[in-house]
Amino acid sequence: MTREPIGYLGIDAGGSKTLVMIADRHGHLLGVGRAGPGNWESVGLDGAFACYAQGVAEALHSAGIPRSQLAAAGYALAGVDWPSDERRLAGVVERLDIPGPRIIVNDTLAALRAGSHDGTGVVVICGTGSTVAGRAPDGTSFRTFGLGPLWGDHGGAGGLVFAALRALALQHYGRLPATTLAPRLLDALGAADVLELAERISREEIPQPGGELAHLVIAAAADGDAVACSIVREAGAELGANAAAVAQRLGLHTGACEVVLAGGVLTAGCAPLLAAFDAALHQTAPQARSLVLASPPALGSVLLALDAAGIPADMAVRQRLAGEIRAWLG
Numbered sequence: 001m002t003r004e005p006i007g008y009l010g011i012d013a014g015g016s017k018t019l020v021m022i023a024d025r026h027g028h029l030l031g032v033g034r035a036g037p038g039n040w041e042s043v044g045l046d047g048a049f050a051c052y053a054q055g056v057a058e059a060l061h062s063a064g065i066p067r068s069q070l071a072a073a074g075y076a077l078a079g080v081d082w083p084s085d086e087r088r089l090a091g092v093v094e095r096l097d098i099p100g101p102r103i104i105v106n107d108t109l110a111a112l113r114a115g116s117h118d119g120t121g122v123v124v125i126c127g128t129g130s131t132v133a134g135r136a137p138d139g140t141s142f143r144t145f146g147l148g149p150l151w152g153d154h155g156g157a158g159g160l161v162f163a164a165l166r167a168l169a170l171q172h173y174g175r176l177p178a179t180t181l182a183p184r185l186l187d188a189l190g191a192a193d194v195l196e197l198a199e200r201i202s203r204e205e206i207p208q209p210g211g212e213l214a215h216l217v218i219a220a221a222a223d224g225d226a227v228a229c230s231i232v233r234e235a236g237a238e239l240g241a242n243a244a245a246v247a248q249r250l251g252l253h254t255g256a257c258e259v260v261l262a263g264g265v266l267t268a269g270c271a272p273l274l275a276a277f278d279a280a281l282h283q284t285a286p287q288a289r290s291l292v293l294a295s296p297p298a299l300g301s302v303l304l305a306l307d308a309a310g311i312p313a314d315m316a317v318r319q320r321l322a323g324e325i326r327a328w329l330g
Helices: 040-063 083-094 107-115 156-173 181-189 194-202 211-222 226-249 271-284 299-308 315-329
Strands: 007-013 018-023 029-035 070-077 102-106 121-126 130-135 141-143 258-262 289-292
Touching: 007 040, 007 107, 007 299, 018 040, 018 299, 018 315, 029 040, 029 315, 040 083, 070 083, 070 107, 070 299, 083 102, 102 107, 102 299, 107 121, 107 130, 107 141, 107 258, 107 299, 121 226, 130 226, 141 226, 156 181, 156 194, 156 211, 156 226, 181 194, 181 211, 211 226, 211 271, 226 271, 258 271, 271 289, 299 315
Parallel strands: 007 070, 070 102, 121 258, 258 289
Antiparallel strands: 007 018, 018 029, 121 130, 130 141
């Protein structure tokens, strides 16, 4: 006797890990699977398939249901950056043999689906790097390249640290006033002064600092350090301007557009950065409303599966599913 499909599968595949979740239409989490890095650009197409397949097998085992009881799937995949990637990854997910309709998007749009009420609006992700993406009510989407400052996106956490090191050099030259960034960074990097730090980095005795020290820049700005505040304001203005540009590109700038903020730099609660972000955003989209992503980003992939099946997810379903995913993630 054939049983009715009950499961809606979401795959959230990133550069470091992959989560696969199965939920029912009421927002109850039925099963979860984990796998390793799922970005095909780093692991190859066969590696991506193996990763997805492992996660799906674990999730099905956890849910205690056969593959035939899956009704639809939502794929939020890192590495879906160009139209050619959509075709490329469609062939990979086809091999998973998941029944029912499906939606495949870049993982940025899954964060938008998780954070906005209806899956439309703009999402700004600023972690190690930054990307801005958006989706209009007619399904049209647009995103920035996410390739760093050379291609118009702020450098994210790494960009904050780059600017902070530049500030240390300019302070040493006498071009900038004293900044508490100096003792914070010097202490973290084990150097006595800026001269020693520059020498040790130039001689490759210590690696070039990266985004892992961004929290020091944000903390200095929170304490009112003028140089740090200038750095985070510049970052906020760049991110806000890109969010406004994406909203305008999609025709969302004239209404009450939701702008979802995700990634460690934006969710750290840095007041001067967020104020600069809103100021730049509202120059073009005066009614836009920015909100910090409160739900697990993985929620978006399951909601995409429900979307693919044409099943509306009301607030109760969203909250129930977000809570159960959050509890599972610990």
